[in-house]
Amino acid sequence: MKILKKIPMFGFLFILINLFILIGKADLMTNTLFHITLVSGALWVLVVGDIFVILGLICLTIQVFKATRTNSAEIVDHIISTLIFILYLIEFIVVRGAGTSTFFILMLMSLLALIAGFTITISTARRDITMDRDSAVHVPGPR
Secondary structure, three states, X not given: OHHHHHOOHHHHHXXXXXXXXXXXXXHHHHOEEEEEEOOOOOEEEEEHHHHHHHHHHHHHHHHHHHOOOOOOHHHHHHHHHHHHHHHHHHHHHHOHHHOOHHHHHHHHHHHHHHHHHHHHXXXXXXXXXXXXXXXXXXXXXXX
């Protein structure tokens, strides 16, 4: 469970989607898992790529929660998140199997997680500095 705290969630998703690409099953992203006819008469179709987008949303949520930590491990997390985004970007541009809308959406989610992480950490650090500055001020009490 400690590894989940140390590695950004989009790293796990990156590995998972690359397993699909590596074994040559990137075309599975468009395979239909199931379809349901809704009461309105509309047909809702869920494909494998949609599952990856759902997993990406879960990863994004977890990354935002992880960004609220104020320890030094969060800086390492930001560095790794930056590297993971760069890997997503390079792979999207260079690898044929990664040139899909699903992969592009996951890449954007990893960018949003990166930006949110930096923003939340900076805001939290600013608040902590303000609180430390306020606590250092000595206000004399009534005599």
